Amino acid sequence: MPKKKNGHFSDFLKRKSLRVTGERLRLFEGVSRQRGHFNVDGLVRRLHEQGLRVSRDMVYRNLPVLLEAGVIEQSFKTNRDTFYEAAARKKHHDHLYCRTCNRVVEFSDPVIEELQKKIAERFDFKVEFHCHQLVGVCKKCRK
Amino acid sequence: MPKKKNGHFSDFLKRKSLRVTGERLRLFEGVSRQRGHFNVDGLVRRLHEQGLRVSRDMVYRNLPVLLEAGVIEQSFKTNRDTFYEAAARKKHHDHLYCRTCNRVVEFSDPVIEELQKKIAERFDFKVEFHCHQLVGVCKKCRK
DNA sequence: TCCTTATTCAGACTGAGTCTTAATAAGGAA
DNA sequence: TTCCTTATTAAGACTCAGTCTGAATAAGGA
Numbered sequence A, B: 001m002p003k004k005k006n007g008h009f010s011d012f013l014k015r016k017s018l019r020v021t022g023e024r025l026r027l028f029e030g031v032s033r034q035r036g037h038f039n040v041d042g043l044v045r046r047l048h049e050q051g052l053r054v055s056r057d058m059v060y061r062n063l064p065v066l067l068e069a070g071v072i073e074q075s076f077k078t079n080r081d082t083f084y085e086a087a088a089r090k091k092h093h094d095h096l097y098c099r100t101c102n103r104v105v106e107f108s109d110p111v112i113e114e115l116q117k118k119i120a121e122r123f124d125f126k127v128e129f130h131c132h133q134l135v136g137v138c139k140k141c142r143k
Numbered sequence C: 001t002c003c004t005t006a007t008t009c010a011g012a013c014t015g016a017g018t019c020t021t022a023a024t025a026a027g028g029a030a
Numbered sequence D: 001t002t003c004c005t006t007a008t009t010a011a012g013a014c015t016c017a018g019t020c021t022g023a024a025t026a027a028g029g030a
Helices: A007-015 A022-032 A040-049 A056-068 A110-122 B007-015 B022-032 B040-049 B056-068 B110-122
Strands: A072-077 A082-086 A094-098 A104-107 A126-137 B072-077 B082-086 B094-098 B104-107 B126-137
Touching (some): A022 A056, A056 A072, A056 A126, A072 A094, A110 A126, B072 B126
Antiparallel strands (some): A072 A082, A126 B126
16 A cells, blocks of 8 residues: 555645645546546546546546646657656656657756756745657657 | 848748738738847737738738748746747847746856757757747745 | 639637636644 | 534536638639
């Protein structure tokens, strides 16, 4: 029984005076074990396939909570959707997005991260997340 | 009469075997003189106010053309809209976006730009534009 | 001038994200 | 435990940025 796993999350909820509901804990567990990028509808579909009954609306309502708790982070945006991923799985990274084949390549650069932090400080800006994606055409799609 | 102004644009159209229509040239001129950030519906509204009759669809259809010709560039995205700005007006920059007051602060960092270029080269990726925004809460909104 | 075909317009459509309302359940008080 | 207040939930309607369709128009080559 991994009671400990969602301990941090329910602590977070209490700290924020949000109610610790079974729904939220189940959502937390379900989301935490997802791999790769997902949009909301994709997430709901996956969770259903895994036998977890959650409504789309429930996910949308709790998105800010999951983001603030650091359970997920925003990954990248296409014209249509916003994609997320479970944050605990791996360290932060940014994305190259091929608009032709929709494939995504991850990159991370500690120098860029550091410079970003400095910029935020300079403007006295509390950054909650950032979106950094290079959009274009990958090698394959250029033939 | 600044005939020369849209010369580059009509050359671009010809090079791409796209038809040089009065509509497109008018759109080009209208868009070029806009200042600040705008989304599509806002742009259409502004152009109407300035006496230029363009349909929303016309703008959407020609968005890729204007982007590729370098007339506008993508600026930042909110949950709902994508914002653009006339590119010729000023040099490239990125954005801090306050999700509370929706205000936008511009920043630019040549080192980050350079590092991005290197990353794109490493993955042999032809970058058409990039989206780099730090989302959070500005000084004022934190009281 | 004619003909082909890209472009334009009007308006319907799609779907991500939001909102409403009634029902439910968390958690504090006694 | 029981009751009560109030946040949360489910279902489904709604909004509106962006896309698509089909008919009318006009660019540009022959």
